[in-house]
Amino acid sequence: MYWAAERGLQVLGSADHLSSMVSPCPNDLRSYQFFINQDIWPRIWSGVLVLRGAEADIVSLDGSLFGEDTPVTLDIAGDSYSRQHSLFDLVTRNLDYLVASVHNPQLAEGATLAQTTEMYINALEHPKVFMLGHTGRSGVSFDIDEVLLAAKAKHKIIEINNHSLEHGTDAEHWGACRKIAERCAELGVGLASRPTRTLVWQLASSTRRARCSMRFTSRWI
16 A cells, blocks of 8 residues: 555555355355455555455356355354345445456357347446456457447446456457457547556557547556
């Protein structure tokens, strides 16, 4: 936090993975108590506004998020709840925002472009989802314009993360990320990036850069 304050950041958000990658036992709330314990963080820390978040996996073609269909009967101390809760509700109820991402492209095997497009749009419908994560390297094709326009209408943003571009123009996902960046610029959709502003700007061709005014935000983890 001191590092963020020294560099003039006004807002800092943390969004670790809310996913089966965290634990093989999703019914065990103890594996996900990090998200719940974010409540102990000061809201303002060294003059920086702290936002509590998570990067939740999109787990089905209907846009469902990880944990929504996972029942939890015991709290962190091992006591029984008086009624059943979902892992998703318990973990996210006090979070400020979510990033919705695909980490397992097999969920879309055999799906049509219309189905994968609807998947992303449905994920955007969730009131806490503020961002779609690394869509350019998800391995799932979708109608870019339709999804970006849905994000714009809901005042939500698209992310291109550093892992998508770590091998430069030779990266497998460079072409998809470039198209997403260009269309975000042309359609006026917010674009979040962990790489530097210059690196993302390189995604757009010189002719597109001449016509477009790219909007950027920075996501720090």
